[in-house]
Amino acid sequence: MTMADIWALLLMLAGGLFIWWLAGRSAEGPDNSFLQRAVAWTFALRVAWSVFQHKICTAAWSMFAADAIARYYKGRHGAQLWHDGMWTPHLPQTLKEAHSLLVGLKTVVLIYIFGPSPMVPEALVITLNVSICIAVYLICRHIGCTRIATRAAVLFSAFLPSLVFWSTQDLKDPVTATCIAWAMLGMLKVGQKAHGGYLLLLIGADFVAVVYRPYVGILLMVGQGLAVAYSLRLPQTTFGRMARVALFALMAPVVLYFGVQEMKSTYGEEMGLQWAVDSSTAFRDRGLAGGIRGSEYAIPLNASTPTQAIIQLPLRVLLLILSPIPFFPGTLRRMLVYPEMWFVYFYVVPRFAAGVGEVWRKNRPVLFAILLTIAPIIVSYALKTAVSGEAIRMRSQFMPILLIFAGIGHAVVLRRRAERKSELMQRRSGAVGTVGYGAEAK
16 A cells, blocks of 8 residues: 555545535435435445455456546656646636546646545545435435335445446546436426525536536536426417427437537547447447447447437437346456346336336426436437447446436335235235325335
């Protein structure tokens, strides 16, 4: 352990204590102890994996963290130049330059202050990402989830292995996931005319998302616009319905324009709309994202035109969320994810479906507000990375939000089991009456 490693552990401890304190302030009385324990355990798990991949089994980091390794060595080089008086960042002139400066500068500054250790920038990323537990909890309580549903949603978002794994690397994805979760909370609160603090939270989360990962920030704000358009109290007439449809239609070219501009600014002028609908071929032909070979899901899903991609969209969305399919042999990277995917297929997905059905019946405006907010991000990634090894990493940005419905579904499953047990006991005893479950669930 170097001195920089010790500083990293101290930073992790300080960040963990702050999030633990914040969890205690955010939770309602009966949930105070639960949320603090959940935060403490998920934080400890992430810190343990960070230490494991850097000090015990370094092969894990070198095998799975190509982007994080590149960012670390680039940040270390920048910190050395800064120490030698040879590094002077330039003020950004474009959104792309601001994005590159912020992402790189964060790593450079942390390494410059605390020393060269990959765990130093990870301390900040882990702290930010663990705060998602608090955001998920507050969202669940705001939309009226029972305590059982709320706790299940928090646990799903805290301990799903892939979410733990990606949150222990100095990547854009865990920071973006944090922004999406807190922006969702801010949007829902502002929609209920909450006080100005939540408006500042919404603006701040959107701003960090835009600067840290521009196209995601743009798509997030477009999704918020869709949710607002849906929630407008227009008259229930033909004119009102046409006005809402027109608002949705006007946002489509906005998404397309900003998305294509961001692709061009990042990957070159020739990488326009076609790349968005056939990124697997583009990555392979251009040699981009070097780790993609061997990580594809071997699914022949290419599109030669945007129309074909749109027709394939439902399948692409399923692949984005449910890949890799754990029924076929594959590369080591893929097969390491299979145990989690079996759990997702047989435990999470049924509860997610039950949760969506429950919210559809009882609180449809909330369902559409949440899904419309993240829909542009999901569609973008479904078109861009659904058949590549990037999918499991990219979906980590919005999975905590979708897992809220799995938590709701978990409470529904428990309620139905209790009802069936109650009915069975009544048949056996011949008693009249029912056993209430709603109060217990709450």
